[in-house]
Amino acid sequence: MSSVIEIKTRNQIAQTHSKLVHKIVHRWVKKCNESYEDLYQIGFVGLLKAVERFKPELGNAFSSFAVPYIQGEIQHYLRDNTSSLKIPxxxxxxxxxxxxxxxxxxxxxxxxxxxxxxxxxxxxxxxxxxxxxxxxxxxxxxxxxxxxxxxxxxxxxxxxxxxxxxxxxxxxxxxxxxxxxxxxxxxxxxxxxxxxxxxxxxxxxxxxxxxxxxxxxxxxxxxxxxxxxx
CATH class of the missing domain: 1.20.140 (Butyryl-CoA Dehydrogenase, subunit A; domain 3)
Incomplete structure:
Protein backbone atom coordinates (compact mmCIF):
# COMPACT_ATOMS: atom_id res chain seq x y z
CA MET A 1 0.00 0.00 0.00
CA SER A 2 2.82 2.37 0.90
CA SER A 3 4.42 1.87 -2.52
CA VAL A 4 1.15 2.91 -4.19
CA ILE A 5 1.10 6.08 -2.09
CA GLU A 6 4.74 6.78 -2.97
CA ILE A 7 4.00 6.40 -6.68
CA LYS A 8 1.00 8.74 -6.36
CA THR A 9 3.09 11.32 -4.53
CA ARG A 10 5.85 11.04 -7.12
CA ASN A 11 3.40 11.54 -9.98
CA GLN A 12 1.80 14.53 -8.26
CA ILE A 13 5.17 16.21 -7.75
CA ALA A 14 6.05 15.54 -11.38
CA GLN A 15 2.76 17.01 -12.61
CA THR A 16 3.41 20.27 -10.74
CA HIS A 17 6.69 20.63 -12.65
CA SER A 18 5.39 19.50 -16.06
CA LYS A 19 6.06 22.96 -17.51
CA LEU A 20 9.75 22.11 -17.41
CA VAL A 21 9.11 19.24 -19.80
CA HIS A 22 7.02 21.41 -22.14
CA LYS A 23 9.77 24.05 -22.26
CA ILE A 24 12.44 21.53 -23.23
CA VAL A 25 10.21 19.66 -25.69
CA HIS A 26 9.35 22.93 -27.49
CA ARG A 27 13.04 23.31 -28.29
CA TRP A 28 13.63 19.73 -29.39
CA VAL A 29 10.52 19.08 -31.46
CA LYS A 30 11.82 21.43 -34.19
CA LYS A 31 14.99 19.39 -34.54
CA CYS A 32 13.71 15.87 -35.09
CA ASN A 33 10.93 13.86 -36.69
CA GLU A 34 9.27 12.82 -33.42
CA SER A 35 5.86 14.19 -32.46
CA TYR A 36 5.44 16.67 -29.62
CA GLU A 37 3.36 14.14 -27.68
CA ASP A 38 6.00 11.41 -27.96
CA LEU A 39 8.80 13.73 -26.87
CA TYR A 40 6.68 14.94 -23.95
CA GLN A 41 6.13 11.38 -22.74
CA ILE A 42 9.86 10.68 -22.97
CA GLY A 43 10.73 13.92 -21.20
CA PHE A 44 8.20 13.15 -18.48
CA VAL A 45 10.00 9.87 -17.80
CA GLY A 46 13.13 11.93 -17.16
CA LEU A 47 11.15 14.18 -14.82
CA LEU A 48 9.92 11.15 -12.85
CA LYS A 49 13.52 9.94 -12.49
CA ALA A 50 14.48 13.37 -11.19
CA VAL A 51 11.68 13.26 -8.60
CA GLU A 52 12.86 9.85 -7.40
CA ARG A 53 16.49 10.93 -7.05
CA PHE A 54 16.05 14.48 -5.76
CA LYS A 55 17.35 15.11 -2.25
CA PRO A 56 15.89 18.39 -0.91
CA GLU A 57 18.17 18.26 2.11
CA LEU A 58 21.09 19.13 -0.18
CA GLY A 59 19.56 22.55 -0.77
CA ASN A 60 19.40 22.41 -4.57
CA ALA A 61 16.49 23.85 -6.57
CA PHE A 62 14.41 21.03 -8.03
CA SER A 63 14.05 22.74 -11.42
CA SER A 64 17.84 22.98 -11.84
CA PHE A 65 18.19 19.36 -10.76
CA ALA A 66 15.44 18.09 -13.08
CA VAL A 67 16.40 19.78 -16.36
CA PRO A 68 19.43 17.54 -17.11
CA TYR A 69 17.31 14.44 -16.46
CA ILE A 70 14.54 15.61 -18.80
CA GLN A 71 16.91 16.74 -21.53
CA GLY A 72 19.12 13.68 -21.12
CA GLU A 73 16.18 11.31 -21.48
CA ILE A 74 15.11 12.99 -24.73
CA GLN A 75 18.65 13.12 -26.13
CA HIS A 76 19.34 9.48 -25.39
CA TYR A 77 16.05 8.44 -26.97
CA LEU A 78 16.75 10.42 -30.13
CA ARG A 79 20.26 9.07 -30.44
CA ASP A 80 19.04 5.50 -30.05
CA ASN A 81 15.88 5.67 -32.13
CA THR A 82 16.24 8.33 -34.82
CA SER A 83 18.82 9.60 -37.28
CA SER A 84 17.63 13.20 -37.00
CA LEU A 85 20.39 14.25 -34.61
CA LYS A 86 23.21 12.19 -36.05
CA ILE A 87 25.68 13.88 -38.35
CA PRO A 88 26.41 11.58 -41.32
Whole structure:
Protein backbone atom coordinates (compact mmCIF):
# COMPACT_ATOMS: atom_id res chain seq x y z
CA MET A 1 0.00 0.00 0.00
CA SER A 2 2.82 2.37 0.90
CA SER A 3 4.42 1.87 -2.52
CA VAL A 4 1.15 2.91 -4.19
CA ILE A 5 1.10 6.08 -2.09
CA GLU A 6 4.74 6.78 -2.97
CA ILE A 7 4.00 6.40 -6.68
CA LYS A 8 1.00 8.74 -6.36
CA THR A 9 3.09 11.32 -4.53
CA ARG A 10 5.85 11.04 -7.12
CA ASN A 11 3.40 11.54 -9.98
CA GLN A 12 1.80 14.53 -8.26
CA ILE A 13 5.17 16.21 -7.75
CA ALA A 14 6.05 15.54 -11.38
CA GLN A 15 2.76 17.01 -12.61
CA THR A 16 3.41 20.27 -10.74
CA HIS A 17 6.69 20.63 -12.65
CA SER A 18 5.39 19.50 -16.06
CA LYS A 19 6.06 22.96 -17.51
CA LEU A 20 9.75 22.11 -17.41
CA VAL A 21 9.11 19.24 -19.80
CA HIS A 22 7.02 21.41 -22.14
CA LYS A 23 9.77 24.05 -22.26
CA ILE A 24 12.44 21.53 -23.23
CA VAL A 25 10.21 19.66 -25.69
CA HIS A 26 9.35 22.93 -27.49
CA ARG A 27 13.04 23.31 -28.29
CA TRP A 28 13.63 19.73 -29.39
CA VAL A 29 10.52 19.08 -31.46
CA LYS A 30 11.82 21.43 -34.19
CA LYS A 31 14.99 19.39 -34.54
CA CYS A 32 13.71 15.87 -35.09
CA ASN A 33 10.93 13.86 -36.69
CA GLU A 34 9.27 12.82 -33.42
CA SER A 35 5.86 14.19 -32.46
CA TYR A 36 5.44 16.67 -29.62
CA GLU A 37 3.36 14.14 -27.68
CA ASP A 38 6.00 11.41 -27.96
CA LEU A 39 8.80 13.73 -26.87
CA TYR A 40 6.68 14.94 -23.95
CA GLN A 41 6.13 11.38 -22.74
CA ILE A 42 9.86 10.68 -22.97
CA GLY A 43 10.73 13.92 -21.20
CA PHE A 44 8.20 13.15 -18.48
CA VAL A 45 10.00 9.87 -17.80
CA GLY A 46 13.13 11.93 -17.16
CA LEU A 47 11.15 14.18 -14.82
CA LEU A 48 9.92 11.15 -12.85
CA LYS A 49 13.52 9.94 -12.49
CA ALA A 50 14.48 13.37 -11.19
CA VAL A 51 11.68 13.26 -8.60
CA GLU A 52 12.86 9.85 -7.40
CA ARG A 53 16.49 10.93 -7.05
CA PHE A 54 16.05 14.48 -5.76
CA LYS A 55 17.35 15.11 -2.25
CA PRO A 56 15.89 18.39 -0.91
CA GLU A 57 18.17 18.26 2.11
CA LEU A 58 21.09 19.13 -0.18
CA GLY A 59 19.56 22.55 -0.77
CA ASN A 60 19.40 22.41 -4.57
CA ALA A 61 16.49 23.85 -6.57
CA PHE A 62 14.41 21.03 -8.03
CA SER A 63 14.05 22.74 -11.42
CA SER A 64 17.84 22.98 -11.84
CA PHE A 65 18.19 19.36 -10.76
CA ALA A 66 15.44 18.09 -13.08
CA VAL A 67 16.40 19.78 -16.36
CA PRO A 68 19.43 17.54 -17.11
CA TYR A 69 17.31 14.44 -16.46
CA ILE A 70 14.54 15.61 -18.80
CA GLN A 71 16.91 16.74 -21.53
CA GLY A 72 19.12 13.68 -21.12
CA GLU A 73 16.18 11.31 -21.48
CA ILE A 74 15.11 12.99 -24.73
CA GLN A 75 18.65 13.12 -26.13
CA HIS A 76 19.34 9.48 -25.39
CA TYR A 77 16.05 8.44 -26.97
CA LEU A 78 16.75 10.42 -30.13
CA ARG A 79 20.26 9.07 -30.44
CA ASP A 80 19.04 5.50 -30.05
CA ASN A 81 15.88 5.67 -32.13
CA THR A 82 16.24 8.33 -34.82
CA SER A 83 18.82 9.60 -37.28
CA SER A 84 17.63 13.20 -37.00
CA LEU A 85 20.39 14.25 -34.61
CA LYS A 86 23.21 12.19 -36.05
CA ILE A 87 25.68 13.88 -38.35
CA PRO A 88 26.41 11.58 -41.32
CA UNK A 89 30.09 11.00 -42.03
CA UNK A 90 29.47 11.94 -45.67
CA UNK A 91 28.22 15.35 -44.56
CA UNK A 92 31.25 15.96 -42.35
CA UNK A 93 33.48 15.10 -45.31
CA UNK A 94 31.59 17.55 -47.53
CA UNK A 95 31.93 20.30 -44.92
CA UNK A 96 35.67 19.70 -44.83
CA UNK A 97 35.89 19.78 -48.62
CA UNK A 98 33.97 23.09 -48.73
CA UNK A 99 36.49 24.61 -46.33
CA UNK A 100 39.42 23.40 -48.45
CA UNK A 101 37.79 24.77 -51.60
CA UNK A 102 37.27 28.13 -49.95
CA UNK A 103 40.96 28.31 -48.98
CA UNK A 104 42.01 27.44 -52.53
CA UNK A 105 39.85 30.18 -54.02
CA UNK A 106 41.02 32.74 -51.45
CA UNK A 107 44.59 31.89 -52.47
CA UNK A 108 43.56 32.78 -56.02
CA UNK A 109 42.21 36.10 -54.80
CA UNK A 110 38.47 35.50 -55.06
CA UNK A 111 35.46 33.95 -53.33
CA UNK A 112 33.91 30.70 -54.52
CA UNK A 113 30.31 31.02 -55.72
CA UNK A 114 27.36 28.65 -55.24
CA UNK A 115 27.59 27.01 -58.67
CA UNK A 116 31.31 26.36 -58.25
CA UNK A 117 30.77 24.77 -54.84
CA UNK A 118 28.21 22.34 -56.29
CA UNK A 119 30.45 21.54 -59.26
CA UNK A 120 33.54 20.95 -57.11
CA UNK A 121 31.57 18.69 -54.77
CA UNK A 122 30.29 16.72 -57.74
CA UNK A 123 26.65 17.34 -56.90
CA UNK A 124 23.78 19.13 -58.60
CA UNK A 125 22.63 22.64 -57.70
CA UNK A 126 19.53 21.09 -56.13
CA UNK A 127 21.65 18.75 -53.99
CA UNK A 128 23.78 21.71 -52.91
CA UNK A 129 20.64 23.59 -51.83
CA UNK A 130 19.57 20.51 -49.88
CA UNK A 131 22.97 20.33 -48.21
CA UNK A 132 22.76 24.00 -47.20
CA UNK A 133 19.32 23.38 -45.72
CA UNK A 134 20.71 20.47 -43.72
CA UNK A 135 23.49 22.62 -42.36
CA UNK A 136 21.27 25.56 -41.46
CA UNK A 137 18.28 23.66 -40.02
CA UNK A 138 18.82 19.99 -39.29
CA UNK A 139 22.10 20.51 -37.47
CA UNK A 140 21.08 23.62 -35.53
CA UNK A 141 22.23 23.30 -31.95
CA UNK A 142 21.99 25.56 -28.91
CA UNK A 143 24.59 26.33 -26.24
CA UNK A 144 22.59 24.18 -23.79
CA UNK A 145 22.97 21.17 -26.08
CA UNK A 146 26.63 21.92 -26.66
CA UNK A 147 27.40 21.09 -23.02
CA UNK A 148 28.04 17.38 -22.69
CA UNK A 149 25.06 15.72 -21.02
CA UNK A 150 26.01 12.62 -19.03
CA UNK A 151 23.57 9.76 -18.65
CA UNK A 152 21.10 10.33 -15.83
CA UNK A 153 22.74 7.70 -13.62
CA UNK A 154 26.05 9.58 -13.95
CA UNK A 155 24.68 12.90 -12.71
CA UNK A 156 24.98 11.98 -9.06
CA UNK A 157 28.75 11.53 -9.33
CA UNK A 158 29.63 14.48 -11.58
CA UNK A 159 29.41 18.08 -10.37
CA UNK A 160 28.41 20.98 -12.60
CA UNK A 161 31.81 22.51 -11.90
CA UNK A 162 33.48 19.40 -13.31
CA UNK A 163 31.24 19.45 -16.39
CA UNK A 164 32.08 23.12 -17.00
CA UNK A 165 35.79 22.40 -16.57
CA UNK A 166 35.63 19.61 -19.16
CA UNK A 167 33.72 21.84 -21.56
CA UNK A 168 36.19 24.72 -21.46
CA UNK A 169 39.17 22.37 -21.53
CA UNK A 170 37.74 20.81 -24.71
CA UNK A 171 37.20 24.27 -26.23
CA UNK A 172 40.83 25.19 -25.53
CA UNK A 173 41.95 22.13 -27.54
CA UNK A 174 40.04 23.15 -30.68
CA UNK A 175 41.99 24.52 -33.61
CA UNK A 176 42.04 28.35 -33.76
CA UNK A 177 39.23 28.70 -36.31
CA UNK A 178 36.90 26.27 -34.53
CA UNK A 179 37.64 27.97 -31.22
CA UNK A 180 36.92 31.37 -32.73
CA UNK A 181 33.50 30.46 -34.13
CA UNK A 182 32.45 28.76 -30.88
CA UNK A 183 33.50 31.81 -28.87
CA UNK A 184 31.92 34.32 -31.25
CA UNK A 185 28.68 32.39 -31.75
CA UNK A 186 27.93 30.97 -28.31
CA UNK A 187 29.92 32.96 -25.77
CA UNK A 188 29.63 36.41 -27.36
CA UNK A 189 26.22 35.75 -29.00
CA UNK A 190 27.31 37.20 -32.33
CA UNK A 191 25.19 36.66 -35.42
CA UNK A 192 26.34 34.31 -38.15
CA UNK A 193 26.48 37.27 -40.53
CA UNK A 194 28.89 39.10 -38.21
CA UNK A 195 31.16 36.06 -37.90
CA UNK A 196 31.04 35.51 -41.67
CA UNK A 197 32.08 39.13 -42.24
CA UNK A 198 35.02 38.77 -39.87
CA UNK A 199 36.16 35.53 -41.52
CA UNK A 200 35.43 36.89 -45.01
CA UNK A 201 33.36 33.86 -45.99
CA UNK A 202 29.67 33.26 -46.77
CA UNK A 203 27.06 32.71 -44.06
CA UNK A 204 26.50 29.17 -45.34
CA UNK A 205 30.21 28.38 -44.98
CA UNK A 206 30.19 29.97 -41.53
CA UNK A 207 27.24 27.84 -40.42
CA UNK A 208 29.04 24.77 -41.75
CA UNK A 209 32.20 25.73 -39.86
CA UNK A 210 30.24 26.21 -36.62
CA UNK A 211 28.58 22.81 -36.97
CA UNK A 212 31.93 21.19 -37.74
CA UNK A 213 33.38 22.80 -34.60
CA UNK A 214 30.45 21.52 -32.53
CA UNK A 215 30.91 18.01 -33.89
CA UNK A 216 34.61 18.02 -32.97
CA UNK A 217 33.87 19.51 -29.54
CA UNK A 218 31.17 16.99 -28.69
CA UNK A 219 33.43 14.14 -29.81
CA UNK A 220 36.19 15.47 -27.56
CA UNK A 221 33.84 15.78 -24.58
CA UNK A 222 32.50 12.27 -25.03
CA UNK A 223 36.02 10.83 -25.32
CA UNK A 224 37.11 12.82 -22.27
CA UNK A 225 34.32 11.43 -20.15
CA UNK A 226 34.96 7.88 -21.32
CA UNK A 227 38.68 8.06 -20.47
CA UNK A 228 38.02 9.50 -17.01
CA UNK A 229 35.74 6.56 -16.21
CA UNK A 230 38.10 3.88 -17.48
Missing amino acids: RSLIEKLGKIRRLRKQFIALGRQINEAEVAAKLGISAQEWESLKLTVSQRLTISWDELSYEPKTEELETITQQELNHRLYEAISKLNPKHRLVIRESYLLNKKVTEIAKRLKISTTETEALIQEAIFVLNSSLTASYGSSCG
